Amino acid sequence: MDTIDRVREFNRFYTRQIGLVERNYLGGSLSLSELRVLYELGQPEPPSARRLAGELGLDEGYLSRILSKFTKNGWLDRTPDPADRRVSTLVLSHAGQAHAYAYVAEARDRIGEMLVDIDSIDRGKMVDAMTGIQRLLSGEKPEVTLRDLRPGDSGWLIQQHAELYQRDEGFDHRFEALVAEILADFIRNHDPGCERAFIAERAGQRLGSVFCVRKDAETAKLRLFLLVPEARGLGLGRQLLEACIDYARAQGYRRMVLWTHKSHNAACALYAKYGFKITSEQEVNEFGVDLISQIWEIAL
Numbered sequence: 001m002d003t004i005d006r007v008r009e010f011n012r013f014y015t016r017q018i019g020l021v022e023r024n025y026l027g028g029s030l031s032l033s034e035l036r037v038l039y040e041l042g043q044p045e046p047p048s049a050r051r052l053a054g055e056l057g058l059d060e061g062y063l064s065r066i067l068s069k070f071t072k073n074g075w076l077d078r079t080p081d082p083a084d085r086r087v088s089t090l091v092l093s094h095a096g097q098a099h100a101y102a103y104v105a106e107a108r109d110r111i112g113e114m115l116v117d118i119d120s121i122d123r124g125k126m127v128d129a130m131t132g133i134q135r136l137l138s139g140e141k142p143e144v145t146l147r148d149l150r151p152g153d154s155g156w157l158i159q160q161h162a163e164l165y166q167r168d169e170g171f172d173h174r175f176e177a178l179v180a181e182i183l184a185d186f187i188r189n190h191d192p193g194c195e196r197a198f199i200a201e202r203a204g205q206r207l208g209s210v211f212c213v214r215k216d217a218e219t220a221k222l223r224l225f226l227l228v229p230e231a232r233g234l235g236l237g238r239q240l241l242e243a244c245i246d247y248a249r250a251q252g253y254r255r256m257v258l259w260t261h262k263s264h265n266a267a268c269a270l271y272a273k274y275g276f277k278i279t280s281e282q283e284v285n286e287f288g289v290d291l292i293s294q295i296w297e298i299a300l
Contacts, residue, residue: 017114026103027106028106033062034069036056037056038070038103039104041070041100042097042101048090049063049067052090073096074093075092075095076090076091076092077090077093144234145200145202146199146239146240149187150199153209158176158179158180162176169263169287170289171288171289172287172288174288183224190213193251195212195214196211196212198210198212198243198244200239207227207230207231208226208227208228209224210243210244212248212256218255219254219256220251220256222244237270238270241274254300256276257279258276259294259295261292262291262292262294263292268294275298275299277296277297
């Protein structure tokens with residue numbers, strides 16, 4: 001099943017789940033479009049008819065018929081705008097407000113019934129997923145930020161390194177131990193005047209990391225360069241690498257070195273693109289896998 005079919009399947013499930021396929025949605029006599037118009041008119045600052053049509057994507061003629069129906073039912077009062085008498089201010093009457101509140105209460109009760117058997121942990125996951133879907137489909141593109149290490153980041157980094165390198169490279173649990181040792185040493189002993197961690201984050205989601213640590217007075221060491229799979233292809237690797245190099249230069253380091261393995265093709269290609277050169281390599285067996293260990297270096 002491809003992505004389009006999966007989205008369509010979810011749409012069918014959810015419209016059925018919340019009752020949109022019922023003949024009378026929410027048990028009343030109004031269509032879904034009419035209910036949405038009634039809801040918008042009940043907001044503290046109700047929109048003009050033209051703005052309402054634009055926001056809801058409704059044909060102005062169709063909206064006009066809905067408004068006429070509401071006026072006939074005694075639910076809607078229209079008052080000409082003093083600044084432009086061609087435009088009417090739309091305000092629900094007391095009867096209209098009562099109908100709007102009743103429909104909102106019914107909708108909330110139905111959602112409450114749907115959630116009653118879902119525990120708080122899964123509710124949180126569901127709401128986070130809905131928030132993500134809304135953000136993505138609205139076209140919102142949150143900025144990726146690079147920030148310092150915070151509590152909780154180290155545990156996340158250890159888990160991500162362990163799981164991704166085991167899946168992609170076959171590394172055993174000894175690699176997880178190495179990452180934990182590197183992070184523990186950084187947290188306990190790093191010098192904030194010449195060493196820094198960069199954690200990439202977007203909309204509260206961690207996407208990657210890179211660390212600049214001191215090897216000696218003139219040499220910085222790049223460590224823990226990581227991108228989660230869903231962040232690859234976004235240019236974030238370049239952003240992290242540039243941030244680390246720029247920081248090392250700003251601290252007065254004259255060179256930067258890093259340790260990696262030849263099998264890390266994407267990372268090695270990026271190092272080469274930015275001017276790093278291989279200064280040594282050797283065949284090793286590390287973390288339960290035969291590898292070619294490499295040291296790369298760049299003059300700053």
